Amino acid sequence: MKYLAQQAINALQLGSIYALIALGYSMVYGVLTMINFAHGDVFMLGAFFCLLLIALVPVPFWLALIVVMAATALLGTLIERFAYRPLRKAPRVSAIITALGCGLVIQNTTLGISPYARPMPRLLENATYQFGGVTITMLQIVIIGVSLGLMLALDFLIRKTSFGMAMRAIASDRAMVSLLGIPANEIIAITFAIGAALGGAAGLLYGMAYPVVSASMGITVGWKAFVAAVIGGIGNMRGAVLGAFILGSVEVMTVAVLPSTYRDLISYSLLLLILVFKPYGLLGKPALHKA
Amino acid sequence: MYFANPPMFGLRSIPFAIVALTIGSLLVASCQPSKPSVKIGINAELTGEMPAVGASCKQAAELFAEQVNRDGGIMVGGTKIPVELSVVDNSCKADQSAAAAQRLISQNGVLVMVGPDASSCAIPAGELAESLGCLMISPWSTNPKTTQDTQTGKPKKNVFRACFTDRFESPVLAAFATKNLHAKTAAVLYDVTSEAPTSQSALFKEAFEKAGGKVVSMETYSTGDRDFSAQLTKIRESAPDIIYLPAPYNDTPLIAAQARQLGIKAPFLGSDAWSSPDIIKLDTGKNLEGSYFCNHYSTEAATPKAKQFIADYTARYGNAPDDVAALTYDAMGLASQSISSAGKVDRTAVRDAMAATRTFEGVTGHFVYPEGARDPEKSAVIMQIKDGSFHWVSTVDP
Known part of the structure; x- marks a missing residue:
């Protein structure tokens, strides 16, 4: 029991980070039906921006989080403006290749500047709490708390504000939205900015949890978050979060009960099985009705 | 047909002219009689999972080449021929290290390939060295498979290493x-x-x-x-x-x-x-x-030869050499000794000279290659991480 509770906390931490990244994939897909494969690298840059910031000025965690989110948001907008917008009317495959290209450019630029893995300085006191044999660290509480906070804020933004309504409208019919006088380009840019900011926040949190930062850190995690978004129903925000927590739990629990060699085999087989029965993902709906 | 009737100074011909000039100058450059040199290829993990390994490998090889060339080069059959290094990145990936080996051996025409260091890279690169008939010395790969023929389980003909195995x-x-x-x-x-x-x-x-x-x-x-x-x-x-x-x-x-x-x-x-x-x-x-x-070695339990290397390396790069650097230096030493005793710039002769090597005094200790073996018998050290640095605990002889 104690063992399972400990593994549940591990799963919660992993799931929270996957969820923040998966949201970025899902939001962009929601408004543009495009898979932003550069997102995993924006996530990686979140960790590097934090390193850079702390090297310049030692700031507390909260400030670092805000600055990193702002920086990645700006980056996301720039990518959208200069790489994706010119191709919006191009065949979908061109947009995907551009996204892959953007990701590789970001990754290899980082690799060129910093080929070495770098240690992430400690931003928080390393306190550990014991609850009947279950260990939870301050860091885990912060990661889970910040992730949940950001997710709730996003959910509110999408469901309760006019911006969210515009975003949902673009998802369902972009041409009509422009006719109605809603500035579609601005809304899409802001969507990219929010998605990238969440990715950057995830990068920072991930860098704190696993404090060795390298240019290739976005690849595996980015893929897993993308899978999570698809499982939950890409384009659907609550689905992305659900998918991420399922993926995190399946990964951790597979290792908990089976030899760890089987982790990816079992978790991905299970996820494929979900897609066989729910081809649009758990909360996804067939085209036209997204978000 | 583009060049059948070209406009004399048309703007359109400028890019073609540039391309033609570039190709032309490259051809001229490659036709010039090149100075004789001994080419040694370095197949290193410069980027990817372990860039520190690749950096050490490259630095040690360059230090070795500089030192040898300062004396005029390697003595081959009575004349000294300078060493020329050809460094290729393998990104610490199996496929890319095979591609790097292919490029070094077939394209750059190296006499010996030093590296790769990581076993995941050294095993595929070793397969290529074996089939292309070029001596390969891996400084750091400890996996037994690196020097073993996958089919027969016998030692490979062309692949050697400078370290002990797992x-x-x-x-x-x-x-x-x-x-x-x-x-x-x-x-x-x-x-x-x-x-x-x-x-x-x-x-x-x-x-x-x-x-x-x-x-x-x-x-x-x-x-x-x-x-x-x-x-x-x-x-x-x-x-x-x-x-x-x-x-x-x-x-x-x-x-x-x-x-x-x-x-x-x-x-x-x-x-x-x-x-x-x-x-x-x-x-x-x-x-x-x-x-x-x-x-593989410790700076704290160093022989005089190792001390000299540590001093030279530190003076050149500002940090003490790690084991990859020391082993690469030894692999270069083995390569240069084999070229020297082969007496000619010839892949087969150099490989045979390496196979005939029984002992070698390196910076990482005393090497013994038993008859027919590709892996040296040499001592290991146990190190401890204490007060933020490595400390020698004991040396274990084979």
Whole structure:
């Protein structure tokens, strides 16, 4: 029991980070039906921006989080403006290749500047709490708390504000939205900015949890978050979060009960099985009705 | 037909002119009689998972070449011929290291290839060296498969190494764990997708259980994983006396930090993949303090020859050489000795000279190559991470 509770906390931490990244994939897909494969690298840059910031000025965690989110948001907008917008009317495959290209450019630029893995300085006191044999660290509480906070804020933004309504409208019919006088380009840019900011926040949190930062850190995690978004129903925000927590739990629990060699085999087989029965993902709906 | 009737100074012809000029000048350059030189290829992990390894390899090879060329070069059949290095990055990936080997051997025409260092890269590159008939000396790959023919299980003809193998290293660590640390139980956590850790873990388990210990948990992960909490929680349940972590220098601090956060207090034991000083830089939480690992050489227990190398390397690059650098320097030494005793610039002759080498005095100790063997018998050292640096504990002779 104690063992399972400990593994549940591990799963919660992993799931929270996957969820923040998966949201970025899902939001962009929601408004543009495009898979932003550069997102995993924006996530990686979140960790590097934090390193850079702390090297310049030692700031507390909260400030670092805000600055990193702002920086990645700006980056996301720039990518959208200069790489994706010119191709919006191009065949979908061109947009995907551009996204892959953007990701590789970001990754290899980082690799060129910093080929070495770098240690992430400690931003928080390393306190550990014991609850009947279950260990939870301050860091885990912060990661889970910040992730949940950001997710709730996003959910509110999408469901309760006019911006969210515009975003949902673009998802369902972009041409009509422009006719109605809603500035579609601005809304899409802001969507990219929010998605990238969440990715950057995830990068920072991930860098704190696993404090060795390298240019290739976005690849595996980015893929897993993308899978999570698809499982939950890409384009659907609550689905992305659900998918991420399922993926995190399946990964951790597979290792908990089976030899760890089987982790990816079992978790991905299970996820494929979900897609066989729910081809649009758990909360996804067939085209036209997204978000 | 473009050039059939070209406009004399048309704007459109400018790009063609540039291309033609470039190709032309390249042709002229390649037709010039080149100075005779001995080409040695370096197949190194300059980018990818372990850039510190590639950097050490490249730096040591360059230092060696500079020193040899200062005296005029390698003595080949009565004349001194300078060494020319050809350094290619293998990105620490199996396919790219094979591509790099192909390029060095077929395209750059190297006489000897030094590297790759990581076993995952050295094994595929070795296959190419074998089929293309070029001597390859891996400085750092400890996996037995590197120098073995996959079909027959016999030693490869062209592939040698400058280090001991896992068959020696893992039992040394297992013996150290049972005798010196009095460990009765051990847990192992390793990257199942990487060659060296997989073979090291299996050999460690075998040796540890032969010595009377018990491996209570054997956990794995994949290259690129950052979260080890599930595996470590499982290891915590099995309460081992020691944890064997044959992980590279950049994964180890992560694993150690997560283990300590979960309240695991058992000491860690590591392989020679820990030997880059970067491991200490990355271990900001000092979680590896007191851990032991097996290494190829120690600056603290150095022979006069090694001392000279350490001084030269430090003067040139500003930091002490790690084991990859020392082993690369020795691999270069072996290569240059073979070229010299071959007496001619010829791949087969150089390979035969290497195969005939029985002993070699390197900076990492005394090498003995038994008849027909591709792996040297040489001593290992046990090191400890203490007060933020590596300290020599003991030397184990074969």
